[in-house]
Amino acid sequence: MKKVVRTWLAYIVAFVLIAAMLTGCKGPKDTTTGKKTAETSQEAESVTEKETKTETKTETKAESEPAPSGEMTEVGTPRNETLIVECQSPTDTPGQFNSYMQGTSMGFGIHQLMSAMMWEIDTVKGEQFGEVADGMPESNADFTEHTIKIRQGIKWSDGEDLTADDVAFTFNMIMNNPGIPQCTYYKQVFKSVEKVDDYTVKIVTNEPFPRLAQRFGVTIWGNDLRIVPEHIYSKQADVTQFKDSEPVVAGPYTVKAYDDLGKWILYERREDWKNSTVGVVTGKEPQAKYVWFRNLGDDTTRQMSLINNEVDILCEVSPEMLEVMTAQNPNIACWYKDFPYATSDDPCSKGLAFSMGKGAPFDNKDFRWGVALAMNFDEISQNIFNGVGRASPFPILTNTSAAQELYVKPLLPWLKDFSLDLGDGTTVKPFDEGYADRMAEVLKGKGYDIPTDHDALVDMFGVGCWKYDPAAAEKLFIKAGLEKKDDGWYFNGKPFTFNMTYLADTEAQAGRGVQAAYDQLTKFGFKINLVSESSATWDTNGQTGNYDIAGYWPTGFITKDIYSQINGWDADLIVPMGEKGSGQGTRWKNDRATEIIHELSKLSPDDAKAYELGQEFFKIAIEELPFIGFHSGVKFVPTNSTYWNNYPNSENPYNGPWWWWSCFKYILTEISPVK
Incomplete structure (x- = not known):
């Protein structure tokens, strides 16, 4: 348990932050949208509404009240239907959703909500399961020929079936395109990838390769193999230059709107979510109709946004920030209720x-x-x-x-x-x-x-x-060719400086x-540039x-x-x-x-x-x-249960708090609205 003085300190710091926020700004104003924009009138109304709410919520934030109904977000969606997730950095490539084009910000909800993986990971069991694949690969005795069944029932968001055509095309697209960084490795591994029938793919590897699912499926964050729709990507002259601004996806969400400045992307649950990867694999509906990934700005803004119920999930904070936030809003929690919290x-x-x-x-x-x-x-x-x-x-x-x-x-x-x-x-x-x-x-x-x-x-x-052994460290540096002089370390006769x-x-x-x-x-004694x-x-x-x-x-x-x-x-x-x-x-x-x-x-x-x-x-x-x-x-990945609850935590570890992993789409079937 923390000392009482630390709690009082958290309150004092929070008071200072609130005062700074109220006098310095009235909430963020995202004024530009991308290809599919929310209605201008809705946006103007919601921004004005937010400016008023910021002050009101600051005064009442410690009162654990039911989520208000009828509130709208700044992008014109009902707040109680919108899960708001922080993305740590703005994207430098707004409107770019092609995972095979350099610079695409995959962690901005793209691979969490839309991408189609061959195999996904159950992070609790540490076991993989088929997503696009229907089970694990079937291999011959020496692991050079592999048969993969494709899960039936998955449809792209434009209604086309996801089949072996898409899978074989994606593998070969990577193998045959030097502009895709994985090309060299794929050529090293694969001899051929061919469609057998509509829902079967045969892979021949150059050498025995028993870890097909482990290497080309998800084991941690995601995977660089993301199946794309053949009927769209095969028509592109150069897939590495195709932005895919109106993506057709197999995941449960599609892009509804995005910010031209790269600060946010709004996703909407597919009406035919049952035909998405998550729908076919689990039969469960993602509870949030909308998921709004947004960059919130500096730490002060991030703190106040969570305290004021303007975001539901933060990606990562410091322990000092967590103390301030939990002291001000009882609906904010982390993985553990008490130390070590994270x-x-x-x-x-x-x-x-x-x-x-x-x-x-x-x-x-x-x-x-x-x-x-x-x-x-x-x-x-x-x-x-x-x-x-x-x-x-x-x-x-x-x-x-x-x-x-x-x-x-x-x-x-x-x-x-x-x-x-x-x-x-x-x-x-x-x-x-x-x-x-x-x-x-x-x-x-x-x-x-x-x-x-x-x-x-x-x-x-x-x-x-x-x-920690400075004497041994000095000997090792000298052994590595460095020389210590009165004014610092030298290498090859010159002052040694590094970044x-x-x-x-x-x-x-x-x-x-x-x-x-x-x-x-x-x-x-080193001279270093910190960058x-x-x-x-x-x-x-x-x-x-x-x-x-x-x-x-x-x-x-x-x-x-x-x-x-x-x-x-x-x-x-x-x-x-x-x-x-x-x-x-x-x-x-x-x-x-x-x-x-x-x-x-x-x-x-x-x-x-x-x-x-x-x-x-x-x-x-x-x-x-x-x-x-x-x-x-x-x-330290705090959540706010004012509008949404049943987040994974130490007492309910159905998954880890990995909002930035591709498995987030499976967490979304469990996060539920506060009634």
């Missing part, structure tokens, strides 16, 4: 990625290990989310609760004995298993009720982190981690390798079989710097790791050897440290 099982850990394609010293593991040991993770953790979160120092595999049980704990004896050669005849064991106990004491001192059971602490804070970049205005966990690491490494980037620049630089050290998150873990998490680290997929490819943008090259990926691709996920190879890969990754993890994905 879930630590988002499978994308945050930390530091290195652009190894740039060469020395970033491609030198001694340099990367030097960075790890030069940082005090206890301080970094407190600077990110006040110590909340499970430590996930490992590269590539995120330390979710499942990963900790399946991979990390079995490797603990090896981790404890693992040592680094410091280059002067000495070694250091970098693993520090005391982090959980230390952080528990820190948080107890701040007034939080923290478990005393060691296993509970390990579940909450993780098995350990990398040791550390993070995504601007969103992904607070990642951004705070980079900033905290910047502080640590600056204190260590924030827009989402478009950030995404492009991540793929082309145009960064030095950055807060990307090339990690994951949700199933015991890790092939789908690691196959992108295949060194054969590396493309020259400045180009975009289908592999990882860090350009880590390790021959044995690549061999393991190739071996895994030929083994059944159920083969015991697959798990052994996964453990070997994990050890190699730790030795090489292509990524320094901080925490697993810590998600």
Whole structure:
């Protein structure tokens, strides 16, 4: 339980925020719409209505009253029929809905509500199920021929049946179009993809490939294979230049309107939702007639929007923001009711990625290990989310609760004995298993009720982190070719300066981690430029390798079989710097790791050897440290139950709070209106 003083502080901060909001603005005014606009009169009326409501709601927000009826949104839809979801960044490509055109903002509801996946993921069971596919692939003995049945009954939103024609066309479109980044990989895997009959597709792979569903279906966020309507895309001269501004979709929602400035997209449930992917798979109707994805702006506006019931779901906030919001509106909640509030099982850990394609010293593991040991993770953790979160120092595999049980704990004896050669005849064991106990004491001192059971602490804070050892770090930097002088570090006889970049205005966990690491490494004597980037620049630089050290998150873990998490680290997929490819943008090259990926691709996920190879890969990754993890994905993802309820949470975990994943469309059948 928090100290009383923290609650009072939340009220004081909230009062200041409210005063600033009331004097500085009267709510956002989205004045432009795209291809399908709400009626001008409705919009003008709703904006005026909102200006009046902002002040009224501020005075009554703490009263948990039933949702008012008759209210309209700014885009002219009934509020009690509209689920409003935050999108963290505006889109730079408004009106562009083609997932195979560069720059499409898939997370702006496009892949959550409209895209058609071959296989989706049940995040609770960690099991895949067929969406467009009717079940899992049927393969021959050596996994080179695969038969996929297509689920019957799914229709595109224009009434056309979704058939094997669409599936075979999409595969071949990717394989035969060098402008699509996945083209090279698809050619590496597939020999042919052909229609057998209207609801059967036959795939022949160049080599044994037992993980067809895992690689080309959803296991975490989504997948780069999204089935498109053949009767539309086959008519395009160049599909990579086709904006698809009036998309025909298989998902349960279509685009009703969008903002020309890229701030929002309004989706409407299909009248024939029973013929959509979700309708055919589940038989359940998504409860919200409209889903309005919108970017809300700065943190003050985001807070006030949720407090004032102007948005139902926020994507991610800081613990400080959550305290302010829950103190002001009893309908706001997070994954847990009490500490730690956030879930630590988002499978994308945050930390530091290195652009190894740039060469020395970033491609030198001694340099990367030097960075790890030069940082005090206890301080970094407190600077990110006040110590909340499970430590996930490992590269590539995120330390979710499942990963900790399946991979990390079995490797603990090896981790404890693992040592680094410091280059002067000495070694250091970098693993520090005391982090959980230390952080528990820190948080107890701040007034939080923290478990005393060691296993509970390990579940909450993780098995350990990398040791803070400045002396060892200095030796590793010298071993990597750096030289320490009175005025800082030198490399190749010149002052050594590098950039550390993070995504601007969103992904607070990642951004705070980079900033905290910047502080640590600056204190260590490095001269660093700290840079924030827009989402478009950030995404492009991540793929082309145009960064030095950055807060990307090339990690994951949700199933015991890790092939789908690691196959992108295949060194054969590396493309020259400045180009975009289908592999990882860090350009880590390790021959044995690549061999393991190739071996895994030929083994059944159920083969015991697959798990052994996964453990070997994990050890190699730790030795090489292509990524320094901080925490697993810590998600403070608040919801507001004024208009809608039955969101997934720790007491009702029918799914995770993954509004930005493609599986959100299945959560929408469970979120229900407040009566």
